[in-house]
Amino acid sequence: MKLKTSLRATPVFSLKILMTLLLTLSFGFSLFSFATPMMPPEDEKVIINKKVQHLSFFLNRKKELNAKLSVSELVSTRTTLAHTFSRAVFFDDNSEVDKIRQKINSKKRKTVDPIISDYESDGIFHSDLKLCYFEHKFAENGEKVLWTYEKLFYDLKFLDPLYFNDPYFVEESEIIIEIPNWLKIDIRELNFDLEDADHQVTKEKKSTIHRYTQKACPASFRHNSAPRRSKYNAHLIVIPNAYEAKGKNRKLIETVDDLYGWYASLVQEIGNDSKGLKTLVAKLTKGKTEDLDKIKAIYYWVQDNIRYIAFENGIMGFKPESCQKVYGNKYGDCKGMANLTKEMLQIAGYDARLTWLGTSDIPYSYDIPALVVDNHMICTVILNGEKIFLDPTEKFGDLYNYAFRIQGQEALIEDGDKFIIEKIPSFELAHSKQVSEQNLVITGTQLAGQGTINYTGNRKTSMLYGLSRKPKEDWKDYLIANLSNGDKNVKIDLKTEVSLARHDDDFKLAYDLKLDNHIIDLEGEQYLNLELDHEFRNFTMSEERDVPYEFSGKYFIENTTTLAVPEGWSVSYLPTAMAEDQEKYNFSLSYEKEAGKLIYHKKIIIKNPLLTVADFETWNKSIEALNAFYADQIILTKK
Numbered sequence: 001m002k003l004k005t006s007l008r009a010t011p012v013f014s015l016k017i018l019m020t021l022l023l024t025l026s027f028g029f030s031l032f033s034f035a036t037p038m039m040p041p042e043d044e045k046v047i048i049n050k051k052v053q054h055l056s057f058f059l060n061r062k063k064e065l066n067a068k069l070s071v072s073e074l075v076s077t078r079t080t081l082a083h084t085f086s087r088a089v090f091f092d093d094n095s096e097v098d099k100i101r102q103k104i105n106s107k108k109r110k111t112v113d114p115i116i117s118d119y120e121s122d123g124i125f126h127s128d129l130k131l132c133y134f135e136h137k138f139a140e141n142g143e144k145v146l147w148t149y150e151k152l153f154y155d156l157k158f159l160d161p162l163y164f165n166d167p168y169f170v171e172e173s174e175i176i177i178e179i180p181n182w183l184k185i186d187i188r189e190l191n192f193d194l195e196d197a198d199h200q201v202t203k204e205k206k207s208t209i210h211r212y213t214q215k216a217c218p219a220s221f222r223h224n225s226a227p228r229r230s231k232y233n234a235h236l237i238v239i240p241n242a243y244e245a246k247g248k249n250r251k252l253i254e255t256v257d258d259l260y261g262w263y264a265s266l267v268q269e270i271g272n273d274s275k276g277l278k279t280l281v282a283k284l285t286k287g288k289t290e291d292l293d294k295i296k297a298i299y300y301w302v303q304d305n306i307r308y309i310a311f312e313n314g315i316m317g318f319k320p321e322s323c324q325k326v327y328g329n330k331y332g333d334c335k336g337m338a339n340l341t342k343e344m345l346q347i348a349g350y351d352a353r354l355t356w357l358g359t360s361d362i363p364y365s366y367d368i369p370a371l372v373v374d375n376h377m378i379c380t381v382i383l384n385g386e387k388i389f390l391d392p393t394e395k396f397g398d399l400y401n402y403a404f405r406i407q408g409q410e411a412l413i414e415d416g417d418k419f420i421i422e423k424i425p426s427f428e429l430a431h432s433k434q435v436s437e438q439n440l441v442i443t444g445t446q447l448a449g450q451g452t453i454n455y456t457g458n459r460k461t462s463m464l465y466g467l468s469r470k471p472k473e474d475w476k477d478y479l480i481a482n483l484s485n486g487d488k489n490v491k492i493d494l495k496t497e498v499s500l501a502r503h504d505d506d507f508k509l510a511y512d513l514k515l516d517n518h519i520i521d522l523e524g525e526q527y528l529n530l531e532l533d534h535e536f537r538n539f540t541m542s543e544e545r546d547v548p549y550e551f552s553g554k555y556f557i558e559n560t561t562t563l564a565v566p567e568g569w570s571v572s573y574l575p576t577a578m579a580e581d582q583e584k585y586n587f588s589l590s591y592e593k594e595a596g597k598l599i600y601h602k603k604i605i606i607k608n609p610l611l612t613v614a615d616f617e618t619w620n621k622s623i624e625a626l627n628a629f630y631a632d633q634i635i636l637t638k639k
Contacts, residue, residue: 044219045083046138047169050074053162054176055238057183060154063245065183065252067153069160075145075168077138085168086135087147094155097132103146104136157253157262157371161190162236163229164197164214173217175236177210186239186254188368195234212236218546227550227610230372231363239370259369260412260419263356266319267414273324274343280327281347291350291383295390296399298344300503302392306340307331320354320377334377337392341379351382355389356412357424359405366410366421378406380413387413389424396464398504402427404458404553404609429605432457433556438513440530441564447515447528453483455507458553463507468500479509485533489516526569526636530561530591530600534630540623541616549616551609561600568639571598575632580622584608584615587622589629598634 054070075085091097103109114134136145153159164173179185187210189199197214220229229235241254253259284297309331321336323343332340338354345352356374358364364373378391389411394403406424413420433456440449455463463482470478475498484490493512520527535557541549565571577590586605591598611619 044169045079046075046077046085047171048073048075048166048173049144049171050174051166051170051172052174052176054178055162056178057180057185057240057243059243059245064154065156065240065243065245065250067156067159067240069151069153071147071149071151073147075136075147077143082137082139084135084137085145086133089132089149089151090129091132091151092129092158094158095151095153098150098152100132100134100149101147102134102136105144109146109148156240159238159240161230161372162238163233164195164212164235165217165220165229165233167219167221169219170217171215173214175212177212177236177238179208179210181206181208182244184241184243184254186241188237188239189234190230190237190363191232191234194232197234220547223545223547223549225549225551226547228361228363231610232548232612237364237368237370237372239368253369256366256369256412256419256421259366259371259373260414263318263412264414264417267354270320270339271322272339272343273322274347276324277327277340277344278347281344285348292399294348295345295350295381295383295388296503298348299341299390299392299399302337302341302344303395303397303503305330306337306392308337308393308395309333318371334391334393338377338379338390341390341392345379345381353380353382353414355380355414357406357409359409360407361405366412374412376406378411380411387422394461395468396461396500396502401432401457401461403461404432427457429554429556429607432459432554433558434459435558437559438532438561439564440513440515440561442519442526442528442566445519445521447518447530447563449513450511451483451513452508452510454509459556460502460507462553464500464502467498483509483511483513487532489518490514490532491516520633524638525572527633528636529630529633530563530598531602531630532561533559535604536587536623537627537630538623540620541611545616546613548613549611551606551611553606554609555604555606557602557604559600559602561602563598563600565596565598565636569636570639571634572637573633573635574598575629575634578625578629580625582618582622584611585619585622587626589626591634 050073052070052072055067056070057065057067060066073087077083077085089097097114100112100114101109102112112134114132117131117133118129134147136147138145151160162175162177164170164175166173177185177187189197195214195217197212200211200213202209202211214234220233239254240252242249242251244250251258253262280301281298284301285294288294288297306326307330310333319335320339321332323340326332326336326340342352342354355378357376357378358373359376362373362375364370366373376391378389381388381390388399389402389406390399391397391403391406394401397403402424408426409424411422411424413422434453435456436451436453438449438451440447467475467478476494479498480492480494483492483494491514495510495512496508498509515532518528518530571593574591574593578587579590580587584607586603586607588601588603590601592601593599
């Protein structure tokens with residue numbers, strides 16, 4: 001029974017299934033370690049006693065190299081309550097799933113008919129990914145089920161990384177890679193410094209067998225805001241380099257030269273016809289004399305007029321759509337938008353090139369010549385020897401506003417038959433920040449005044465992107481909710497006319513505000529607090545968390561609030577300043593007195609968005625200090 005892509009059904013997914021799907025889809029930071037529990041947590045209702053993944057290779061009738069991943073999983077339940085074990089296996093046009101079988105306790109093994117469905121995601125416009133789903137409902141405590149299935153790979157560029165861990169706790173996980181003598185292969189071991197895995201190599205007459213074993217693998221996907229598992233779970237990337245067939249050596253991908261060669265071959269097949277773009281390019285650049293102004297005009301037009309969609313369909317997940325098709329459709333994925341940008345810039349006379357890269361989601365570099373290294377495409381324009389990296393999917397960005405997700409990442413830039421590898425520049429954090437100022441006075445038991453806030457860099461693009469996803473009539477409410485942080489005691493009256501047309505400008509807002517319940521009046525003493533947002537209040541990591549925490553990005557938030565001290569009153573107490581200057585973050589909050597006023601300075605910086613488990617203890621202490629500062633009160637005394 002072979003699971004062909006023509007089969008269709010519509011499964012109903014549970015939360016556990018969804019977790020399985022998301023984990024399986026992850027391609028996968030390093031430099032951190034944590035203790036692996038030797039026993040499964042008490043709340044684990046189902047565990048995998050033994051998981052074996054056996055990867056072998058064979059030649060098909062056309063003497064082309066194929067691979068087979070044979071998987072067996074011995075699963076048991078640890079509760080008398082009914083519980084379901086579910087498994088989701090993905091395949092696409094380059095693979096299929098076969099021979100799914102089940103054996104309950106000592107009963108006879110039987111073939112299982114799974115549910116086959118197209119995989120759909122809100123973030124992906126179209127995908128060739130298919131889902132093979134099967135499950136078992138445990139009826140009694142101690143019941144054991146042996147599952148076996150095979151996944152066949154017809155194009156070995158698309159081999160899956162091999163992980164030891166699973167959405168379920170695994171008592172023992174084994175990965176076997178059997179390499180025939182006629183096959184040259186490269187096995188990369190990732191994150192083995194973070195998780196212990198034993199490796200044994202056995203030489204046999206016709207093959208070499210690599211056997212990897214890891215015990216007590218904690219269940220993955222147990223916590224929110226975890227980075228992709230490729231950043232912290234031990235895994236293997238298998239890269240077939242070459243093989244012998246019919247007495248001839250057939251080369252596959254051995255170096256980054258081969259990887260680029262394959263990418264370049266796809267570019268040759270695009271079939272660009274840029275004639276219809278010439279009038280548009282002439283119109284966009286008319287009257288402009290400076291090169292940067294012309295480049296901006298083209299780049300910003302693509303940002304503003306081509307809708308980004310994700311498109312992952314077989315080879316089209318790597319091959320850009322033609323410029324004329326993207327222009328005609330007015331939408332495209334990152335590859336299509338990069339290709340359109342390149343063609344338009346070349347019409348204008350500039351040296352523009354397609355560029356492959358992996359975003360910060362992916363922990364790999366081009367030291368690994370495999371498709372898992374890349375998940376994004378942009379355009380690079382070379383002007384007077386300077387490389388300017390253009391990501392048209394980054395809406396509202398200015399020419400040099402590189403998204404955090406591509407800063408510092410290796411980029412593979414086309415260069416004819418050759419290529420260039422260069423790191424995309426990283427900017428100082430102050431390039432992307434949020435700066436606010438408030439001037440307040442006391443009116444009875446209320447604080448009132450005016451404020452301004454300025455967003456730059458990635459903070460600006462993030463705000464504008466969020467705004468663009470709302471109907472125009474909801475923009476004001478959306479911004480007020482952000483400024484008030486959802487606090488009903490903070491009343492905001494927005495004074496700025498909102499516009500989305502901001503590429504080279506900052507995003508600035510001015511507003512009036514009134515703060516209720518911020519003053520306690522005790523007849524002769526007033527207790528008050530000038531903190532409005534309480535960033536990271538109570539944001540501690542639980543003791544049970546055994547995986548890293550990853551913020552959505554870096555932060556640079558700076559706030560200055562000035563309070564006019566009323567006539568006849570003096571400041572008798574100020575909270576003690578706090579400063580936490582750590583490698584990955586900085587908290588700096590303090591008050592100062594000047595003649596007739598009180599000034600509150602706050603700076604919150606997240607320098608590295610990844611907190612490892614080893615960072616949690618220091619982080620929690622910093623949050624406790626932050627909470628204490630937030631809770632403390634200013635005391636004004638009547639003279």
